[in-house]
Amino acid sequence: AAEWGYSPTNGPDVWARLFPQAGGARQSPVDICTSIASSDSNLEMKKLTFAYESQSDLRILNTGHGWKVEAPQSGSRLEGGPLGEDIYQLEQFHCHWGETSAEGSEHTVDGRAYAGELHLVHWNTTKYQSFAEAAQHPDGLAVLGVFFDVGNESNDEIEKIVSTLSEIKFKGQFTDIPDVIDPTTFLPSGLGYWTYLGSLTTPPCNECVIWIVYKEPITVTEEQLVQFRCLSACSGEAEEFIVKNYRPPQPLGNRALRECNA
Numbered sequence: 248a249a250e251w252g253y254s255p256t257n258g259p260d261v262w263a264r265l266f267p268q269a270g271g272a273r274q275s276p277v278d279i280c281t282s283i284a285s286s287d288s289n290l291e292m293k294k295l296t297f298a299y300e301s302q303s304d305l306r307i308l309n310t311g312h313g314w315k316v317e318a319p320q321s322g323s324r325l326e327g328g329p330l331g332e333d334i335y336q337l338e339q340f341h342c343h344w345g346e347t348s349a350e351g352s353e354h355t356v357d358g359r360a361y362a363g364e365l366h367l368v369h370w371n372t373t374k375y376q377s378f379a380e381a382a383q384h385p386d387g388l389a390v391l392g393v394f395f396d397v398g399n400e401s402n403d404e405i406e407k408i409v410s411t412l413s414e415i416k417f418k419g420q421f422t423d424i425p426d427v428i429d430p431t432t433f434l435p436s437g438l439g440y441w442t443y444l445g446s447l448t449t450p451p452c453n454e455c456v457i458w459i460v461y462k463e464p465i466t467v468t469e470e471q472l473v474q475f476r477c478l479s480a481c482s483g484e485a486e487e488f489i490v491k492n493y494r495p496p497q498p499l500g501n502r503a504l505r506e507c508n509a
């Protein structure tokens with residue numbers, strides 16, 4: 248089957264041909280129009296809480312669509328906020344970027360794109376027995392989105408990722424990250440967020456994600472983003488760099504967009 252991607256012939260505009268869900272009514276990402284975000288009081292009451300383990304030797308792989316760190320953490324917990332009474336567990340994290348730092352995030356804020364976006368993917372272990380099963384249900388996954396701003400100080404945690412990328416230049420390659428990774432360090436200091444019901448932002452675009460997008464970006468350097476763009480989408484000699492891997496915003500439709508100023 249033709250491999251989906253981000254070029255004009257296999258990109259977001261044609262995904263719905265191969266993946267019907269991509270044309271659904273609760274797709275992600277969306278443009279976060281801050282004027283319509285409702286500050287929902289009961290979000291304030293149920294504080295969003297997270298607890299992660301620090302892990303070393305996490306496996307990072309080149310998926311052909313970017314890098315992905317497999318981080319199944321049975322000891323992790325994400326709960327509260329928009330997640331009702333269920334507990335969600337970290338499964339993996341990855342990110343999206345663009346050809347230049349003027350673009351790259353998937354969600355936009357009042358039409359403004361950030362230079363990139365990190366996704367921490369969790370699944371509902373209260374209700375479902377596996378990640379794959381959870382991805383088939385409307386409340387199966389919870390993804391934390393964190394925007395990247397470009398600045399002068401390099402992000403030490405992201406640097407642990409960047410330092411492995413030369414070993415996974417080609418699609419299908421993987422390696423272990425020797426450093427200890429603590430997912431908490433990827434989160435901004437300000438914990439205000441927007442939340443809405445959406446989907447995976449890549450095929451199969453399952454409408455199974457409760458999105459939680461932090462308002463405050465974290466800072467990375469241009470050099471770190473340049474390294475992301477050196478990954479190859481192909482498995483062999485042919486070099487087709489993964490210079491962009493973000494889906495543009497999809498219609499919010501009549502979905503509620505809520506905000507919490509933690």
Ligand SMILES: CCN[C@H]1CN(CCOCC)S(=O)(=O)c2sc(S(N)(=O)=O)cc21
Pocket residue numbers: 310312339366368379382383390446447448449450451453456
């Ligand atoms: C390149 C494929 N990316 C997919 C891979 N997985 C899909 C598994 O589908 C099971 C039916 S995933 O659930 O780990 C996942 S989360 C996101 S995102 N950008 O919305 O945070 C994309 C993807």
Ligand SMILES: [Zn+2]
Pocket residue numbers: 341342343366448
């Ligand atoms: Zn993602």
